[in-house]
Amino acid sequence: MKLVKTSIRLADGRELLYFDEREGIDRRARDTRDLAPAVTSSQIRCDPLSEEWVIVASHRQGRTHLPPADQCPLCPSRDGRATEIPAADYDVVVFENRFPSLASDPGRVADAGPFARRPGVGRCEVVCFTSDHGGALARLPVGRIRTVVEVWADRTLELGAMDGVEQVFPFENRGEEIGVTLHHPHGQIYAYPFVAPRTARQLDVARAHREATGGCRTCSIVAAEAEGERVVATVPGWLAVVPFAARWPFEVHLYPTRHLPDLPALDDGERDGLAVLLKDVLGRFDGLFDQPLPYMLICHQAPVRRDRDLAHAHLEAFSIRRTATKLKYLASSESGAGVFINDIAPERAAELLRAATSRTGRTGR
Amino acid sequence: MKLVKTSIRLADGRELLYFDEREGIDRRARDTRDLAPAVTSSQIRCDPLSEEWVIVASHRQGRTHLPPADQCPLCPSRDGRATEIPAADYDVVVFENRFPSLASDPGRVADAGPFARRPGVGRCEVVCFTSDHGGALARLPVGRIRTVVEVWADRTLELGAMDGVEQVFPFENRGEEIGVTLHHPHGQIYAYPFVAPRTARQLDVARAHREATGGCRTCSIVAAEAEGERVVATVPGWLAVVPFAARWPFEVHLYPTRHLPDLPALDDGERDGLAVLLKDVLGRFDGLFDQPLPYMLICHQAPVRRDRDLAHAHLEAFSIRRTATKLKYLASSESGAGVFINDIAPERAAELLRAATSRTGRTGR
Numbered sequence: 216m217k218l219v220k221t222s223i224r225l226a227d228g229r230e231l232l233y234f235d236e237r238e239g240i241d242r243r244a245r246d247t248r249d250l251a252p253a254v255t256s257s258q259i260r261c262d263p264l265s266e267e268w269v270i271v272a273s274h275r276q277g278r279t280h281l282p283p284a285d286q287c288p289l290c291p292s293r294d295g296r297a298t299e300i301p302a303a304d305y306d307v308v309v310f311e312n313r314f315p316s317l318a319s320d321p322g323r324v325a326d327a328g329p330f331a332r333r334p335g336v337g338r339c340e341v342v343c344f345t346s347d348h349g350g351a352l353a354r355l356p357v358g359r360i361r362t363v364v365e366v367w368a369d370r371t372l373e374l375g376a377m378d379g380v381e382q383v384f385p386f387e388n389r390g391e392e393i394g395v396t397l398h399h400p401h402g403q404i405y406a407y408p409f410v411a412p413r414t415a416r417q418l419d420v421a422r423a424h425r426e427a428t429g430g431c432r433t434c435s436i437v438a439a440e441a442e443g444e445r446v447v448a449t450v451p452g453w454l455a456v457v458p459f460a461a462r463w464p465f466e467v468h469l470y471p472t473r474h475l476p477d478l479p480a481l482d483d484g485e486r487d488g489l490a491v492l493l494k495d496v497l498g499r500f501d502g503l504f505d506q507p508l509p510y511m512l513i514c515h516q517a518p519v520r521r522d523r524d525l526a527h528a529h530l531e532a533f534s535i536r537r538t539a540t541k542l543k544y545l546a547s548s549e550s551g552a553g554v555f556i557n558d559i560a561p562e563r564a565a566e567l568l569r570a571a572t573s574r575t576g577r578t579g580r
Numbered sequence: 581m582k583l584v585k586t587s588i589r590l591a592d593g594r595e596l597l598y599f600d601e602r603e604g605i606d607r608r609a610r611d612t613r614d615l616a617p618a619v620t621s622s623q624i625r626c627d628p629l630s631e632e633w634v635i636v637a638s639h640r641q642g643r644t645h646l647p648p649a650d651q652c653p654l655c656p657s658r659d660g661r662a663t664e665i666p667a668a669d670y671d672v673v674v675f676e677n678r679f680p681s682l683a684s685d686p687g688r689v690a691d692a693g694p695f696a697r698r699p700g701v702g703r704c705e706v707v708c709f710t711s712d713h714g715g716a717l718a719r720l721p722v723g724r725i726r727t728v729v730e731v732w733a734d735r736t737l738e739l740g741a742m743d744g745v746e747q748v749f750p751f752e753n754r755g756e757e758i759g760v761t762l763h764h765p766h767g768q769i770y771a772y773p774f775v776a777p778r779t780a781r782q783l784d785v786a787r788a789h790r791e792a793t794g795g796c797r798t799c800s801i802v803a804a805e806a807e808g809e810r811v812v813a814t815v816p817g818w819l820a821v822v823p824f825a826a827r828w829p830f831e832v833h834l835y836p837t838r839h840l841p842d843l844p845a846l847d848d849g850e851r852d853g854l855a856v857l858l859k860d861v862l863g864r865f866d867g868l869f870d871q872p873l874p875y876m877l878i879c880h881q882a883p884v885r886r887d888r889d890l891a892h893a894h895l896e897a898f899s900i901r902r903t904a905t906k907l908k909y910l911a912s913s914e915s916g917a918g919v920f921i922n923d924i925a926p927e928r929a930a931e932l933l934r935a936a937t938s939r940t941g942r943t944g945r
Contacts, residue, residue, distance in 0.1 A: 260825035263801055266785050267918065275926040291909070316921045330824045340922075345650065358745070384919075386912035392907025405913060412631070413920035420631050436628055439695070459695045460627035460634040481620075513916035523906040531916060544759025545910055546749035546769060548681075553777030553876035556681045560638040562620060 216365050216483065225299070226250040231310035233302065234366050236358070237293045244301040255318040257335030259408060267412040270335055274318045281396055288324070289399035291344050300343065307362050308343045309370060309404075315339035317405065319377075333408065336379040338569075340404040341364060350508065352387060353497035361490035366402070367514065368486070369476040375519035381406045383520045384413060390509025392542060393535060402512070410518045418522050419514070424580075425525065432561075433527035437470050445565040448490040448495050456494050457565040462555035464537035465503065465564050466498050470532040474519035478528045496532055502571035504539040570576035581732050581848065590664070591615040592658035596675035598667065601733050609657070609666040620683040622700030632777040635700055638679040651711055654764035656711050660899075665708065670725050673708045674769075698773065701744040707731060711844060714764045716872065717752060718862035726855035732841040732879065733770070733851070739771035740884035747772045747883045750843075753875025757907060758900060763770065767877070772940060775883045781791070782880070783887050785901060790890065799889075802835050813860050815853040817824035820861050822930040823865055827920035829902035830868065830875075830929050832861050836894040841882035841891045842944040861897055867902040867936035878945040 219235040227250040232241050257272040282288070288299045300308050342361055352360065371383045386397050387402035410418070424432040440446065440456045443472030447455045447467055454470045469492055471485060481489065493512075497519040499507040510532055517526030535543045537558055548554045574579050584600040586607040586687045593613040598607050622637040647653070682702030708729055709717050717725065721861050736748045736872065752767035753760050775783070790796040805821045806810065812820045812832055819835045834857055836850060858877075865873040875897055882891030900908045900922055914921045 262823070262825035262827075263797060264782050264785065264823075267781075269827055270919060270921040271825075272921055273928065274921060275921075275923050299900075384913070384917050386916060388911040390818075391913050394907070395911075403912075405917075405919075407917070407919060410851055414917065416632075417629050420629060432628060458627070458629075458638075459757055460625035462627075511912045511916055513912050515916075532916075542759070544754040545879050545915075546758050546760075547768075547876040548749070550910075551751060551876055551880075552749050552770075552771075552772070552779065552900075553781075554635060554639075554772060556635040557638055558637060558640050562637055563638065 216361060216486070218362060218365055220369070220390065223301070225310065226302075227252050227313070229253065229313065230533055231300070231308065232368075233305055234307040234309065234362060236306045236362055237437075240404055242302060244303070246301045247292075248297045252415055253315070253318075255315055255335075257315070257317055259333050259335050261331040263330065265412075266528045267484035268315050268510075270411045272335065275314045275316065275325050275496050281391070281398070284348055284398070287397065288401050289341070289397055289401055290348050291346050299341075300346075305343070306344050306359070307345075307366050309340050310555065311404070312339040312341050313451070317408065336408045338374055338377065338380070338404075338406040339404075339544050340370060342376070342402045342404060343369075343386070344400045345401065348399050351497075351501075352389075352400055352402075352512075353494055355494070356399075357494055360494050361487060363402075364478065364481075364486050364489050364493075368481065370404050371477055371516060372402065372479050376423050377406060378410045380406040380519055382410050382514060383477075384411065384515045387512040388511075390507065392509035393511060395509075410521075414515060414526075418518075418525060422522075423529070432476050432524075433470065433529065437472055440470075441472075443568055444562050446493060447499065447565055447568045450492045450495075450576060452485045452488045455492055457561045457568065459561060461533075461559075461561040461564065462549075463533035463535065464507070464543050464559045465500065465511055465568065465569065466533035466561075468533065469493070469496065469532070471528060473525050475527050476523050478514065478516060480528070498566075499568050499571040500532065500534060503567060504536065506539070508534050509542075510534040560567065581726060581851070583727060583730055583734075584733070588666070590666075590675065592617050592678070594676035594678065595878045596665070598670055599672040599674065599727060599734075600669045601727055603852060605822040607667060609668070611662065611666045612657075613662045618678050618680070618683075620680055620700075622680070622682055622698050624698050626696040626809070628695065630777075637700065638680045640681065643740050646647060646756070646763070649763070651858050652713055652762065652764050653764055654706070654762060655713050656709050664706075665711075670708065670711050672710075674705050674731060677706050677768070678702040682773065684767040689795075696784075699941055701773045701875065703739055703745070703769075705735060705739075705771075707735075707767045707769060708767045709767065713764050717754075717767075717864075717877075718859055718866055719763055720765075720859070722859055726852060728756065728767075729846075729851050729854050729858075732774065733846065734771050736881060737844050739769065742771060744773045746774050746920050747776055747927055748881060749776065750879045752875075752877040754877070755872065757874035758876060760874075775886075777787045779880060779883065779891075783883075786890050786892070787887075788868050794890050794891075795881065796839050798835065799838060799839055802832070802837055805835075805902065806837075808928050812864065812930055812933045813857060813859075817850045817853045818857045820857055822926045822933065826898075826922055826924075826926040826929065828898035828900065829908050829922065829924045830865065830873070830933065831896065831898035831926075832933065834858070834861065834897070836893060839892050842889050842893050843881060847892070858895075861933075864933050864936040865897065865899060866891065869901065871904070873899050873900040873901055874907075
């Protein structure tokens with residue numbers, strides 16, 4: 216797949232990248248806004264009790280919160296209204312977040328006593344999936360989702376090459392129920408200056424498993440789940456399954472059947488397969504309760520600089536909705552002890568997801 | 581402190597315990613309801629990616645959800661209406677949850693292939709702090725909070741002695757915003773059949789720290805934080821501080837300054853101090869935005885059967901509210917990667933908490 220990639224700078228110096236599905240589009244439109252330089256002051260702090268990093272980003276309290284549709288900053292610039300995207304239309308666009316949790320140069324901070332802190336070096340990007348404000352990832356044509364996969368892979372390579380970046384984490388938050396502040400279909404990518412705690416934990420487990428058996432823990436899961444009662448859908452090269460120990464009422468893991476570290480390692484056929492499978496799974500999500508399901512979609516990739524052979528990439532899509540009218544809340548057991556309580560048996564969730572009519576709309580492939 | 585403890589059985593066989601602050605109260609009232617035996621089918625499953633236990637409790641979907649005040653099951657039985665508590669009044673009451681995530685005998689399950697599962701052995705208890713439906717833990721007299729501390733210690737010993745229990749976890753969820761289903765002031769206690777993931781992680785860090793330095797990590801934190809800019813309040817034997825790497829907009833850790841594993845190890849003076857400090861901190865919470873703050877209050881205690889010397893107990897109180905009108909949501913970074921992003925600098929949160937008028941009402945000590 217060949218995308219045309221064009222980099223421009225927004226009025227405050229942030230980078231914006233157009234990813235066009237065809238050649239010959241004029242991308243010279245300039246950002247006409249009068250923007251003050253974005254101020255960032257993030258730092259990362261190591262929790263001395265758990266030795267896990269936390270991001271402190273105290274400049275973000277004033278960020279944009281659910282603007283009306285006619286003031287959406289992710290729509291193209293049209294009718295004299297300048298948005299984050301200078302062009303009058305686009306396929307997929309990526310730009311640096313104006314309210315980033317991490318930034319290239321957030322200023323220096325110093326350690327003091329037993330407390331380790333570092334500048335919040337990294338980068339936070341916004342990925343607009345479509346110029347259509349009322350769209351949704353699951354309702355896009357497979358071809359566009361394929362473009363999004365390509366963009367994730369591109370960003371993983373580029374952000375991973377930045378100084379100080381240790382892990383690239385593409386994700387989508389969808390739905391007001393999980394705090395989404397902009398409705399326009401979009402995801403984000405965080406380039407962390409550390410290996411994320413959940414990834415680090417999974418790598419520790421994978422390492423112990425490899426030392427004990429010589430094999431990959433994720434490969435053994437894929438083998439054990441294939442054709443089992445928790446399978447939701449498959450395409451060549453991929454398995455979508457409700458995990459054996461699901462934490463969320465509706466949770467699906469998308470595993471590449473081949474052992475590979477990250478999205479850039481996917482071959483063309485596997486990228487095609489992921490696009491088809493994503494559309495299928497997210498369509499089933501919206502079919503569950505005949506309403507758009509609030510969900511999180513994340514991509515667990517290998518760290519950039521270590522454990523490249525050990526890690527086996529996978530994606531996770533999960534929802535906090537447990538019935539048509541009830542949400543799952545993370546309360547003291549989950550947030551305090553780290554003990555998740557799931558009210559729906561994973562086998563039952565898989566059954567419901569297999570039965571869910573895919574509501575991917577009329578756009579088809 | 582001497583409480584009078586009386587155990588009775590509810591109509592479906594569950595245990596209920598009265599903890600009375602004075603002697604001579606008649607506790608012979610019987611549960612007159614016609615209750616079907618509670619059915620539980622929980623199991624615990626080990627996530628093969630992280631080797632952390634998850635509780636699957638698929639019998640809980642139908643549990644009581646925000647009943648009107650005149651149907652509150654935690655109020656005393658009065659005026660011909662039978663509730664969970666047969667008596668016409670009470671001080672503090674503990675009973676087994678009718679919709680437990682864990683139970684003494686949830687039935688047998690079998691392992692299959694690489695997936696480890698066990699019966700969800702353990703116990704879930706409800707702790708009613710007061711018979712006053714409209715009350716709040718922070719507004720109770722210090723003497724009553726002292727009773728609650730005593731009850732937590734009692735339950736930690738009793739539940740910890742049960743077969744299969746590995747950790748006892750007292751907590752309070754407060755506020756609809758975090759999914760609380762009953763408004764009556766109450767907490768819960770989970771007796772887990774495993775060491776909770778967050779506890780296990782902290783013990784790993786504590787072990788490495790002790791091997792490297794010979795000392796306790798928590799003791800070093802207490803020493804470094806004392807009289808620092810993150811202190812919220814102190815009483816003899818205790819330090820309340822916003823942690824250096826706070827995950828939540830408003831988060832306070834309550835550390836006993838003496839190295840001790842759990843609540844039963846507190847001496848009488850330390851129990852008195854904890855009651856005073858809890859009232860102070862939770863009162864400041866409600867003063868922050870001049871409204872009841874949704875919060876979680878948890879007690880991190882040593883496992884029952886291991887690492888008793890290594891662990892240093894502490895409590896945590898934290899809120900998802902970040903402004904008077906905005907909540908902190910756990911989205912993909914937190915829920916997917918385990919990376920928390922805090923929009924309020926811990927030092928600023930401490931300043932706001934120190935300035936917050938304590939809204940503990942007129943009940944006083």
